[in-house]
Amino acid sequence: MKREYTGNIMYQEQLLEDCYRMVLKTDADLLQQALPGQFVHLRINPLGGPLLRRPFSIHSIDQEQGTLSLLYAVVGQGTRIMAADLPGKTVTLLGPLGTGFPHLPASTGEVVLVGGGLGTAPLLHTASWLQAAGRKTRVILGFPSQDRAMLASDFTQIGATVHITTEDGSEGYHGYPTSLLHKVLLRESVQAVFACGPHAMLENVAKVCGEAGIDAWISMEEKMACGIGACLGCVVRIRDEMGSHYEKACLDGPVFKASEVIFDET
Amino acid sequence: MKREYTGNIMYQEQLLEDCYRMVLKTDADLLQQALPGQFVHLRINPLGGPLLRRPFSIHSIDQEQGTLSLLYAVVGQGTRIMAADLPGKTVTLLGPLGTGFPHLPASTGEVVLVGGGLGTAPLLHTASWLQAAGRKTRVILGFPSQDRAMLASDFTQIGATVHITTEDGSEGYHGYPTSLLHKVLLRESVQAVFACGPHAMLENVAKVCGEAGIDAWISMEEKMACGIGACLGCVVRIRDEMGSHYEKACLDGPVFKASEVIFDET
Amino acid sequence: MKHKGLQVVIPGRREGARSLTLDNPVIAASGTFGSGREYGEYLDLNQLGGIAVKGLTPEPREGNPLPRIVETPMGMLNSIGLQNPGLEGFIKEEMPFLRTYETAVIANISGNTVAEFTAMATRLESVPGIHGLEVNVSCPNIHRGGEVFATNPEMVQTITEEVVKVTTLPVIVKLSPNVTDIGLIAQSAEAGGADAVSLINTVLGMAIDIKTRQPVLKRVMGGLSGPAVKPIALRQVWQVYQAVKIPIIGMGGIMTAEDALEFLMAGAAAVSVGTGNFVNPTACIDVAEGINAYMEKHGLHRVSELTGAAHKQ
Amino acid sequence: MKHKGLQVVIPGRREGARSLTLDNPVIAASGTFGSGREYGEYLDLNQLGGIAVKGLTPEPREGNPLPRIVETPMGMLNSIGLQNPGLEGFIKEEMPFLRTYETAVIANISGNTVAEFTAMATRLESVPGIHGLEVNVSCPNIHRGGEVFATNPEMVQTITEEVVKVTTLPVIVKLSPNVTDIGLIAQSAEAGGADAVSLINTVLGMAIDIKTRQPVLKRVMGGLSGPAVKPIALRQVWQVYQAVKIPIIGMGGIMTAEDALEFLMAGAAAVSVGTGNFVNPTACIDVAEGINAYMEKHGLHRVSELTGAAHKQ
């Protein structure tokens, strides 16, 4: 039987004005199962509100410490409470949930990870996993400007090649991460692209990779209630032979093959 | 203008399985105004629920440390959250609210404080205040049994005479605090009685003091919404020449003259 | 908060009727703000858009036995039972105080017969300092077996017609959410000549004490208010906006300016804060300031630019 | 949870009708539990009192566009739009799985015409493993200008009469809370021959996105559920208990055994947990165990001793 786990907040790190990394001590079961691109469904305040759980990507895992980290932006009630939470507080977790990034067949081509802003969250765990599997990993991280840029060192530390892009050119490549991706795809031998970020960026990833004929998988953020496939709240429209059908972001996703996602709806 | 204050949890002390003392750092304004028997109206979780504030008596005040303490029992959602709260968390406070115990005219007679269980909460601040004013203060604290008894040393430390009563006789006087009160009233020269505790105890205090012809004031706990006299949620039935009328526990009380309270309703 | 862009005017529709001018769109909701005295210690009453005073009845009322309030998840039930000093008591005890402020005072009146409503409206017509009447139709009609006026379109229309006949004050009919089709009831108020409608009053609810196995409230049911009801209130404001042309005063669970903006966009010309005052004693002013800040940020010049905005695609 | 004291039997009222036996009084609410597969990974489906499967329509339905859910204070709005594989799809894809469990399976059916309801009931009559029908009347009637069946007593009675004619399965009519007098609607279901009523379905609500100034949900309104609505649901269960003699399945905001006990005392014979599952995937079983613990503590032998307890002084 699957079950709910508890997470004990060990510490938090403030990375930007509105962005934190929360490190949770939790059950070894959960940590061992966690695949890249999967998420946990957090009950932030078991003694009070908000009512619904909140989905967060697994940002990194430290088996030795028995910890899981989340990278989150403060956007509403739940994340505001999280940001104010003190070490020692307990949350509850369902997870690991969903279908993450695929296990790719062996190849000499590199895997390019593209993260937009907070969309970087699941990519650190993903990069560690690729590196551990001996895969060449290149990471493109897009931010609006230098003062919003983060995490480059976390990726270099685990051996990935990192590019920062900023929209205003204040750091790294001047432009969107997808335009750098476009250049990388022309230049390098790339087996696949994994991306996470705003819908507009993902749509562009799909387009750029589609044109280059490279397989891409993208992680979709939809509002979720149950997080396990029962409520039908989180559907994503997926192309098929008959036209299209809905799949569940929480169960069939959040990672989908980019070429199959129909973006119009959100 | 009155205003809302913030309270920063400094530390908590667990006195019994379900009873805690919370020490809050708060504004000097609030501390300076606080009279014995008054209360604060606490917003436990400004970022979430519960919705309504919770009233707690002012248990003690330390002007030098700039702190206020509350003594509370864990009975429901709000107090469960409080008990789990960690030092550093911020709550908000309205207060000091209500009409506390009266300023008695000078007298050689002693003032007897009667507390039932958690009803002891406001009596510590009250005893300090009486002692500071050079009044002889006797305290009768009633508990079900020895393992639920507490706070005697807090009262002796400030110079009050303390009697513990337990219902099962496991510590101190064997019986209800009101039956010991009855004996004290016969034996000592008592100017007035101040009491706080369960309704049944307060009703008995009123009876015992009425029979002995001693003035008594009692602190009533009613459910409160606004805490400042606007919602009419917290009324207490008070005897008058015409029969009776409702007064507001939050504004006209929580302390009322015992002889004027009509107890039937609650 | 006062300045031209925040002002809301509810015009009188009848010949000779006065209009209601609110300095800003935030009114303290009836029954939650007393007569303003208590909250006046926490905020400047002159900064409010208006004060709807606690519900008045012709004679003094003691109200219901305790307990009168029960907390529920992000809401509360109340069963105050219209405790009030009676219309004359109110005029004598509270109006001299209220007249010292410039803020619009709205008298909230409750009756058990049409005659009680008209008698109160007649008496208030000549009371200086009263700026408007809010007709609380969520009361049982003792001539109709206790059926609640607010649930019956004809009764709502009749009360409205009779009240507007006897007053030049602007008449706001306060609607109950406990109906199948609130648009229909709003149309009855409009047809009866109301200058505005306000909604929602509390939602009928209850709670049971599992220790005593009895209803918590002595009168069994009470009125649910607070954030829990906000989605219901917004939906009904939306429906009423599509049903009538008269202005709407929207309320139900407003705690913040963001909440209030939702009500304006759903169709409200002004809003009220009720339960929110209990949690935050400066809620009314915080909400008004937040609306003002939103308007400045988005270059809006009048509150009316927001009213009903969500109906336009 | 299984033992005699927890069992709830809803007898068939008609000649030849089957009765519905629940091992315990806790049913997973329709639309919140899929067909049990997903939650089956977190709990033993055999420990449930029953499963009301997601709402079925004659043909497959895609459901509504996104977003489909919005959180509200201690509640949520949903606008799923009855996404389902259609009756045949359900029978083929889900029933083989559900038949492997002993738990009572209740088919929740939704139609836009009386004929759609009777066609589904007829088809389900012969499907092995179906233990009861829940008739969801909170749908618009396309033959009556989209009026919601549930708001009209005659329509509710007609649907019930027609459905009971074609099935020997126990028939539960699921009532909408969005009516003035729910007792009246329950009486119509009873008069139509229903074996039980279940309530409440979701409360109509909405939310507005102040950034876009548009309703959050594409279909504007959605159904409010969760703890926020509990006081409303309890009140309606209380009212229906006073209005009819048939058993009531109570729901709306149940998260804990304490919540469920309130519903039983208000008049419910059994309860359902909906939104609570999303928060706590073992909610149904936790609630059943808590009821059991309460009964043991208080020396109660049958759940029915609690049903309606709060009505007796």
Ligand SMILES: Cc1cc2nc3c(=O)[nH]c(=O)nc-3n(C[C@H](O)[C@H](O)[C@H](O)COP(=O)(O)OP(=O)(O)OC[C@H]3O[C@@H](n4cnc5c(N)ncnc54)[C@H](O)[C@@H]3O)c2cc1C
């Ligand atoms: C699979 C998945 C993985 C995610 N991983 C991360 C992550 O690693 N870091 C991170 O910062 N955010 C992540 N998000 C988004 C995150 O769930 C929301 O930012 C968060 O729920 C906001 O909660 P709130 O209470 O602060 O905001 P509120 O706006 O108050 O939330 C209200 C409701 O909307 C939902 N919601 C709000 N924003 C989003 C959003 N962007 N996506 C989905 N639901 C939303 C909430 O879950 C909640 O139900 C992820 C979302 C999904 C679906």
Ligand SMILES: Cc1cc2nc3c(=O)[nH]c(=O)nc-3n(C[C@H](O)[C@H](O)[C@H](O)COP(=O)(O)OP(=O)(O)OC[C@H]3O[C@@H](n4cnc5c(N)ncnc54)[C@H](O)[C@@H]3O)c2cc1C
């Ligand atoms: C003037 C005053 C002073 C008080 N001082 C103290 C004190 O010093 N220490 C202490 O432990 N308790 C005190 N109480 C009682 C205290 O307010 C409640 O125990 C507390 O509000 C319970 O909150 P909860 O969320 O844990 O319980 P819940 O049962 O979840 O609360 C639900 C609602 O009921 C109200 N409520 C519950 N129990 C009581 C009660 N006994 N009296 C009044 N309202 C209640 C709550 O305020 C809330 O509105 C005082 C009450 C009043 C009126």
Ligand SMILES: Cc1cc2nc3c(=O)[nH]c(=O)nc-3n(C[C@H](O)[C@H](O)[C@H](O)COP(=O)(O)O)c2cc1C
């Ligand atoms: C304690 C209390 C007393 C109330 N008394 C009245 C009243 O006398 N007359 C009236 O029309 N509405 C009364 N109401 C309803 C409010 O004015 C308002 O319509 C309702 O509470 C919804 O708004 P809210 O959620 O902001 O509180 C009362 C509400 C509360 C909570």
Ligand SMILES: Cc1cc2nc3c(=O)[nH]c(=O)nc-3n(C[C@H](O)[C@H](O)[C@H](O)COP(=O)(O)O)c2cc1C
């Ligand atoms: C996401 C969701 C989907 C639902 N789908 C259905 C449905 O298909 N048929 C139905 O009769 N009720 C449906 N309901 C209503 C629930 O069965 C239940 O009546 C309601 O949610 C109140 O209970 P709760 O507060 O425990 O959720 C749905 C509720 C939710 C939250």
Ligand code: FES
């Ligand atoms: S969140 Fe419930 S199905 Fe995906």
Ligand code: FES
């Ligand atoms: S709590 Fe509102 S009047 Fe006392």
